[in-house]
Amino acid sequence: MRKQLYNVTAILKGLSITFKFMFAKRPTIEYPSVKKQHSPRFHGLHELRRYGDGKERCIGCELCSSACPANAITVIGAENTPEDRVSPGERHAARYEIDELRCIFCGMCEEACPTDAIVLTPRFEMADYRRGSFIYSKDRLLVPPEAGVGLAPDERPNGIPSDLGRVADIKSTTDVDRGYGATHRGEILKTQTKGLALLRPDQDNNT
Amino acid sequence: MSIAAVPLWVVILVKSAILLLVVVTTFAYAMLAERKVLGWMQLRPGPNRVGPWGMLQPAADAAKLILKEDLTPRSADPLIYRLAPFISLLTAFSVYAIIPFGASSAGTWAIGNVNAGILFLMAITSIGVYGITLAGWASGSKYPLLGSVRATAQMISYELGMSLSFIGVLIIAGTTSLDGIVNAQAKWWFIGPQLIGFLVYIITAVAETNRTPFDLVEAETELVAGFHTEYSGLRFGLFFIAEYVNMVTVSCIATLIFLGGWNAPFGLGGLPVPGLVWFVMKIGFFLFLYIWIRATLPRFRYDRLMAFGWKVLLPVATLNLIITAIIVAFKG
Numbered sequence: 001m002r003k004q005l006y007n008v009t010a011i012l013k014g015l016s017i018t019f020k021f022m023f024a025k026r027p028t029i030e031y032p033s034v035k036k037q038h039s040p041r042f043h044g045l046h047e048l049r050r051y052g053d054g055k056e057r058c059i060g061c062e063l064c065s066s067a068c069p070a071n072a073i074t075v076i077g078a079e080n081t082p083e084d085r086v087s088p089g090e091r092h093a094a095r096y097e098i099d100e101l102r103c104i105f106c107g108m109c110e111e112a113c114p115t116d117a118i119v120l121t122p123r124f125e126m127a128d129y130r131r132g133s134f135i136y137s138k139d140r141l142l143v144p145p146e147a148g149v150g151l152a153p154d155e156r157p158n159g160i161p162s163d164l165g166r167v168a169d170i171k172s173t174t175d176v177d178r179g180y181g182a183t184h185r186g187e188i189l190k191t192q193t194k195g196l197a198l199l200r201p202d203q204d205n206n207t
Numbered sequence: 208m209s210i211a212a213v214p215l216w217v218v219i220l221v222k223s224a225i226l227l228l229v230v231v232t233t234f235a236y237a238m239l240a241e242r243k244v245l246g247w248m249q250l251r252p253g254p255n256r257v258g259p260w261g262m263l264q265p266a267a268d269a270a271k272l273i274l275k276e277d278l279t280p281r282s283a284d285p286l287i288y289r290l291a292p293f294i295s296l297l298t299a300f301s302v303y304a305i306i307p308f309g310a311s312s313a314g315t316w317a318i319g320n321v322n323a324g325i326l327f328l329m330a331i332t333s334i335g336v337y338g339i340t341l342a343g344w345a346s347g348s349k350y351p352l353l354g355s356v357r358a359t360a361q362m363i364s365y366e367l368g369m370s371l372s373f374i375g376v377l378i379i380a381g382t383t384s385l386d387g388i389v390n391a392q393a394k395w396w397f398i399g400p401q402l403i404g405f406l407v408y409i410i411t412a413v414a415e416t417n418r419t420p421f422d423l424v425e426a427e428t429e430l431v432a433g434f435h436t437e438y439s440g441l442r443f444g445l446f447f448i449a450e451y452v453n454m455v456t457v458s459c460i461a462t463l464i465f466l467g468g469w470n471a472p473f474g475l476g477g478l479p480v481p482g483l484v485w486f487v488m489k490i491g492f493f494l495f496l497y498i499w500i501r502a503t504l505p506r507f508r509y510d511r512l513m514a515f516g517w518k519v520l521l522p523v524a525t526l527n528l529i530i531t532a533i534i535v536a537f538k539g
Contacts, residue, residue: 011504018503022247030252 043105045123046098048142049116049150051088056142057117058096059089064109064118072102073109089115096141100126101134119150222318226303234451235265241498248502272447275440282347283437291345292438292445295338299452302331306459307386309469309482315386316483324385325373328460329366332415335453336362339417339424342446343434354433357509358424361414364516365421369411371524372404375531376464389468396467403527405465407520409496412457414516416450418497420504423512458493462486 049057060077078094086092109118128134143150246253254261279285305324307317321327336358343355377383380391398405414421425433435446462468466489469482
């Protein structure tokens with residue numbers, strides 16, 4: 001009899017819990033309209049940068065290609081000529097292709113590059129319908145001349161969080177870093193922002 | 208031409224058409240409400256992409272179901288397989304022929320006023336199980352068959368407790384007509400003297416409509432989708448409609464028999480609120496209760512379900528009936 005009574009109270013307790021949850025704050029991030037803030041060190045789609053005068057930074061040295069553990073990068077260099085100076089150095093990349101389906105987004109190309117030409121941006125929405133569309137060539141990788149020089153690796157908020165993902169030490173890092181270790185849902189809610197705008201603090205945002 | 212000159216069959220036809228529209232709309236939004244509330248209880252927002260606040264979701268679902276291919280498995284019995292969803296749906300709808308929704312000085316608001324209303328209800332809702340049983344049987348496939356076997360056994364065990372939970376109310380009210388029972392509750396709702404009957408009814412009603420925690424008929428963890436595994440497109444949709452309409456039906460019955468129908472609660476009868484509003488609010492409460500229970504309780508194991516029906520609900524309902532009968536007999 002006592003056991004039966006316990007069962008009834010257990011059901012009532014369960015009902016009260018579900019009722020309370022109905023009014024609880026939901027952790028859902030409604031993705032296409034609201035985007036979660038990624039780590040400032042997030043590795044996304046590549047970008048080939050320029051100098052301030054519009055010249056390409058890439059000198060066609062193929063160091064990124066040899067550093068790539070996934071063999072995703074193909075570079076074919078060519079000599080610069082006085083009539084056609086593509087980059088300030090002696091050589092430039094005649095072809096520069098990255099197969100984003102092979103790429104593991106490790107960032108070793110970025111580390112290997114002597115001129116900071118190839119960088120990984122925080123862009124991650126690359127879905128497409130055909131395999132061929134994932135081979136990004138220079139026309140899509142290069143920053144358009146009117147869009148400035150591109151995002152330098154050291155322009156992104158500096159410093160490696162000492163905790164690397166533990167929630168406990170978030171306070172010690174900068175505010176932008178909060179999204180990084182904040183795996184707890186309450187923390188994610190606090191860092192929900194409109195897109196990736198926060199990663200470029202100089203451009204039209206004051207959040 | 209005055210209203211009285213309109214032939215009766217035209218009046219009934221118009222009433223039926225209106226009621227059908229209301230019930231189908233109720234179904235659509237009961238479904239949306241279920242998905243919303245279930246979502247909230249599981250810390251999700253629920254459907255919110257189609258229309259403002261997800262309000263057009265039922266229309267999108269309907270369009271999808273209508274456009275899907277209507278498949279009949281080769282091993283199925285084609286005639287019964289195609290007929291079964293209509294049996295479910297027809298019985299679910301035909302109950303509304305006699306359910307009174309309110310009353311005015313002109314009479315009761317119902318299509319037909321049957322003096323043995325409760326018997327009619329019991330009979331029609333019991334036929335509904337044939338839809339499920341035949342669907343499972345005619346599919347010619349193992350999971351639907353197991354689902355329909357369960358449906359049959361479950362229905363037999365739970366209908367007994369359900370009928371017995373009614374009879375206490377019938378003894379006190381002294382009538383089997385639904386508006387008579389509601390009028391007998393003008394002062395006291397039967398949930399007071401018949402609290403045990405009410406609880407038994409709520410539990411058996413959940414089993415009757417095959418919903419969690421008694422949804423063994425379509426237990427997706429074991430039986431894929433139970434009796435409607437092989438159904439697709441509009442025929443699946445008909446089963447879907449029937450399930451929700453049955454939910455509204457048992458909510459109506461519980462409201463009429465135990466919660467005073469269209470009588471105002473807590474002595475609020477003086478307010479200028481039509482009885483229909485109270486009736487709809489009580490139904491809404493029951494529908495919420497259904498969703499709430501679904502979000503809370505896991506599915507029963509099959510043998511425990513049967514044991515619960517025969518060894519707990521049936522004796523409790525019988526005891527309640529005997530005690531009620533003795534008290535009524537001695538008090539006069």
